[in-house]
Amino acid sequence: MILFFYTLTMKLNYIFKKGGMKVRILFSLLGIFIFSLVSLGAANKISTALVNESTVVPITHELREKYPIKPHHAKLSLDCIHCHDGQGKDPEKFEAIGDEGCLACHGSKQKVALRTGFMDSFHTNPHNSFHDGLAYHCDDCHQVHQPSKNSCLECHEKELPNWMKKVTP
Numbered sequence: 001m002i003l004f005f006y007t008l009t010m011k012l013n014y015i016f017k018k019g020g021m022k023v024r025i026l027f028s029l030l031g032i033f034i035f036s037l038v039s040l041g042a043a044n045k046i047s048t049a050l051v052n053e054s055t056v057v058p059i060t061h062e063l064r065e066k067y068p069i070k071p072h073h074a075k076l077s078l079d080c081i082h083c084h085d086g087q088g089k090d091p092e093k094f095e096a097i098g099d100e101g102c103l104a105c106h107g108s109k110q111k112v113a114l115r116t117g118f119m120d121s122f123h124t125n126p127h128n129s130f131h132d133g134l135a136y137h138c139d140d141c142h143q144v145h146q147p148s149k150n151s152c153l154e155c156h157e158k159e160l161p162n163w164m165k166k167v168t169p
Contacts, residue, residue: 003157009031009147030113034128056081057079057080057081057089057091059079059080063091067145068145069078069090069144069145070144073144078095080094083097083101083144084097098137098138098139099137099138099139102139102142109127109134110134112127113127113128113134114126115127124152124160126141126150126151126152134167136151
């Protein structure tokens, strides 16, 4: 085995000296590619090991109908375990994840407010509310397994349609 690697090393050394810069770049890129493949394979094995069989929730058609998720979450292939990690295997017993769960993926409330800042020209950005600032809870409006609601409508029934026409991108 040692003789094989010694011979391979000698041949590659000869190729590098004869081939010039193009060969060096090609072999460097090949090395980076192989390293990436090995790293991705290791990461996949680690993530698979982290989600052991005791935490996997079998997703059935009935379960998807009873607890539908938002289309943008479905496009990301999110399943129960992504939000309800450590809550067991019975969806009936899962608890709401609260702001911390939402912000684990969506970033801080400040980041969400900046991302939706286009609404602020009329002081209508609920993520940086005129009334509550950043204190509003995500699930006051956003529901993952039910239709979301616009809590602003509770007081601003007449104004809101005009605000949303002006600020919806």
